[in-house]
Amino acid sequence: MNRREFTKLGLLAGAAGIGGIPLGITRAVGQTRGGTLNTIIQPEPPILVTALNQQQPTLTLGGKIYESLLRYDFDLKPLPGLAQSWEVSPDKLTYTFKLHPNITFHDGAPLTSEDVVFSIMKVLIENHARARNTFSRVEKAEAPDPLTVVFKLKAPFAPFLTAFDCTTAPIVPKHIYEGTDYRKNPANAKAIGSGPFKLKEWVRGSHVHLVKHEGYYRPGEPVLDEIIYRVIPDSASRSVALEQGTVQLTQWTDVELFEVPRLSKLPHLTMTTKGYEFFAPHTWLEFNTRIAPMNDKRFRQAVMYAIDRKALLARIYFGLGKVATGPVSSKTKFYEKNVKAYDFSPEKAKALLDEMGLKPGADGKRVTIPYLVPPYGETHQRTSEFIRQSLARVGIDLQLQGIDVAGWAEKFSNWDFSMTATTVYQFGDPALGVSRSYVSSNIRKGILFSNTCGYSNPEVDRLFEEAAVATSDDKRQEFYSEVQKIMVEDVPVAWLLEIDYPNFMDKRLKNVVTTAIGVHDTFGTVSFG
Numbered sequence: 200m201n202r203r204e205f206t207k208l209g210l211l212a213g214a215a216g217i218g219g220i221p222l223g224i225t226r227a228v229g230q231t232r233g234g235t236l237n238t239i240i241q242p243e244p245p246i247l248v249t250a251l252n253q254q255q256p257t258l259t260l261g262g263k264i265y266e267s268l269l270r271y272d273f274d275l276k277p278l279p280g281l282a283q284s285w286e287v288s289p290d291k292l293t294y295t296f297k298l299h300p301n302i303t304f305h306d307g308a309p310l311t312s313e314d315v316v317f318s319i320m321k322v323l324i325e326n327h328a329r330a331r332n333t334f335s336r337v338e339k340a341e342a343p344d345p346l347t348v349v350f351k352l353k354a355p356f357a358p359f360l361t362a363f364d365c366t367t368a369p370i371v372p373k374h375i376y377e378g379t380d381y382r383k384n385p386a387n388a389k390a391i392g393s394g395p396f397k398l399k400e401w402v403r404g405s406h407v408h409l410v411k412h413e414g415y416y417r418p419g420e421p422v423l424d425e426i427i428y429r430v431i432p433d434s435a436s437r438s439v440a441l442e443q444g445t446v447q448l449t450q451w452t453d454v455e456l457f458e459v460p461r462l463s464k465l466p467h468l469t470m471t472t473k474g475y476e477f478f479a480p481h482t483w484l485e486f487n488t489r490i491a492p493m494n495d496k497r498f499r500q501a502v503m504y505a506i507d508r509k510a511l512l513a514r515i516y517f518g519l520g521k522v523a524t525g526p527v528s529s530k531t532k533f534y535e536k537n538v539k540a541y542d543f544s545p546e547k548a549k550a551l552l553d554e555m556g557l558k559p560g561a562d563g564k565r566v567t568i569p570y571l572v573p574p575y576g577e578t579h580q581r582t583s584e585f586i587r588q589s590l591a592r593v594g595i596d597l598q599l600q601g602i603d604v605a606g607w608a609e610k611f612s613n614w615d616f617s618m619t620a621t622t623v624y625q626f627g628d629p630a631l632g633v634s635r636s637y638v639s640s641n642i643r644k645g646i647l648f649s650n651t652c653g654y655s656n657p658e659v660d661r662l663f664e665e666a667a668v669a670t671s672d673d674k675r676q677e678f679y680s681e682v683q684k685i686m687v688e689d690v691p692v693a694w695l696l697e698i699d700y701p702n703f704m705d706k707r708l709k710n711v712v713t714t715a716i717g718v719h720d721t722f723g724t725v726s727f728g
Contacts, residue, residue: 233424234727236708238448239437240407240428242574245605247390247398247407249369250322251382253329253648254608255451255575255622258366260428262719263409264305265369265392268296268315268348269360271715273476275627277360278714281310281370281393282348291355291670298346303414304372305389305397312342317373322381328648329626332635333362354668357675358628364477364716365394367626395421395723405430420723434577438462447705450718452576456517459701469706472519472699474717478624479528479632480700484586484693485611485619489653492566493617497551499690503541505548505593506586512696515581519701523694525687526633530697531625533666533679538687548593557594565594571611571619574604582620582695612647622698623648627715629679630667637691638663654691 240260246252249261268282277285282296302310320340323330338353352359362368370393375386390398395417396409407428411421429446431437434455440446441454442465454462463470484502486493493499508522527534557565570587573579587597597618602610610616626632635641635648639655659682666678702718704711710724711717 232422232726236423236426236448236722236725236727237446238426238428238450239431239440239446239453241431241437241451241453241576242604243404243430243432245608246387247401248371248387249366250318250371251326251387252608253327253366254604256604258719259450260407260409261369261390261392262365262394262716263396263426263722264390264394264398265365265371266394266721267363267365267368267370268298269363270720271361271364271477271627273473273715275361275477275715277363280363280365281315282363285360287360291357292352294350294352294359296348296350298348299416300346302393302416304393305391305412305414306372306375307414308372308374309345310370310372310393311345312348313345314370314373315348316340316342317377318370319368322371322376323368326381326646327367328641328643328646329362329367329631329635331643332638332641333359333367333631355670356630356667357670358630358667361627362631364626364719365721366624366716366719367631395721396426399425415723417723421721422724422726423722426722434458441468441703444705447708448711448718449701449703451700452578454701454703455577456515456519456701457578459517459519462703467706468703470701470703471712472701474702474712474715475700476530477627477715477717478719479530479627480622480624480698481523481526481528482582482620482622482695482698483523484695485616485621485652486692487614487617487651487653488691489614490617492555492557493568495555496689497555498557499693500541501548501551501593502590502595502693503690504544504551505595506589506693506695507543508695509543511582511585515578515585516696516698520696520698523697525683525694526637526692527629527679527683528625528697531627531629531633533629533676535676535680535683537680538684545593552593552595559594563594564596567596567598568617570597570599571607571616572599572601573620573622574602574607575622579620586620608647611651612645612649614644614651614653620695621648630663634663634667637686652691654689656685656689659685659689 240256244256247261249265266281269280270278283299284297286295319334324334336356337350339351341349395412395415397412399410400408409426438458488494525538559565572583624632637654638660641650643649662678662682666675669675707727709726714720
């Protein structure tokens with residue numbers, strides 16, 4: 200019995216209930232509502248509270264548990280979320296949101312405007328990688344009545360209305376978190392939100408079982424009775440589970456990209472790369488610029504020249520995406536294409552390293568650097584090996600180090616690394632999803648997806664800030680174009696690819712990808728036919 204056959208047998212045993220994972224009935228014949236969606240969570244998240252952790256698995260699962268004021272269509276225009284309406288004052292300084300009535304948390308307590316103000320101005324500003332950049336611009340947040348929230352800004356902030364998706368501004372219950380150490384609150388294990396699904400059971404290493412929130416405020420939602428996120432570490436087993444119908448949905452890196460051509464031909468499945476418009480996933484090599492030789496821009500430029508990113512896209516990502524040219528994705532507003540180009544050139548890389556004084560030794564190695572392999576599946580492992588081989592050709596010896604999700608997050612956020620890779624989202628506007636990775640004010644130890652590389656350039660800080668508060672799109676483009684040109688010269692990180700992730704789903708499934716946040720959305724209207 201080979202490895203694939205063994206994992207298939209184990210998976211089928213689990214599907215029959217032998218493995219301890221709830222079976223869940225997809226949908227009875229003739230049934231128009233209810234049923235169980237079986238899907239995958241890969242890798243298993245360290246926590247489900249999206250206010251405290253923004254790793255992709257946490258957000259995918261947490262999007263069913265926690266909601267925010269708004270959602271966004273495929274053109275990133277706001278849609279009602281917890282807020283049923285909103286107004287912006289003519290001077291762009293006051294934003295007034297009206298909440299839906301009768302919203303309750305999973306413990307039965309009502310969700311009011313006080314919960315919104317507390318979540319955003321206390322919990323998120325202190326703990327969320329992006330919230331501080333955005334919500335520190337609020338001069339005052341008020342809750343004049345239980346269904347009204349008013350934010351008064353210190354100055355206009357153009358993308359403010361784009362900052363209220365469930366991954367950016369999840370609302371947590373004030374009555375549980377106020378006055379506590381948020382990260383150590385025992386309620387974190389219960390993940391109490393207000394979304395259409397609530398946590399029933401989390402068996403570590405096995406599954407996360409969500410069930411319908413009976414008190415959900417939207418009539419007729421959720422349509423499904425439950426969702427079971429299965430933890431399946433082995434990539435071959437994940438593909439078999441999809442192929443056999445044990446799971447009916449995969450997202451992000453659940454399916455290794457080399458499996459996409461084969462799975463796309465299966466008659467019971469459909470595949471789409473839609474639903475990532477808001478995030479515009481951007482993959483890059485992260486340098487710890489606090490330490491040598493990563494503190495020298497010539498080294499960082501050499502890395503850019505040494506990696507054949509077109510080959511990386513073709514061989515490892517099977518063409519699902521495009522080569523990145525700088526900090527702003529071509530899918531995001533204010534992208535600037537006229538920046539310095541780093542075509543594949545090992546000779547230019549070697550010349551820069553020679554100029555630095557990093558001469559090769561007798562073994563051909565100029566420098567040895569530890570590299571944390573991102574723990575997000577085989578594609579990342581193959582990418583790491585591709586990069587190791589690329590850099591070895593110019594004398595940079597990467598020592599690949601495997602690590603689990605929690606360990607990677609801890610080391611990365613606490614700057615205990617030399618090099619690693621990460622995929623970061625753009626969130627529809629550079630002021631929300633790009634600047635936070637590079638501005639000096641967001642160098643925050645212990646906060647994942649902040650400025651972990653430690654890059655600091657006062658001119659970059661100024662341009663990002665000027666662009667964020669400018670009220671004219673033309674002026675914003677001017678600032679963003681200038682800052683992109685500076686950064687591509689500085690190379691604070693080595694931008695690799697813009698990724699188009701595949702979502703595979705059973706053809707009976709409806710309404711899975713309906714907004715620009717795709718599989719991170721609530722799944723309140725998802726159904727089997």
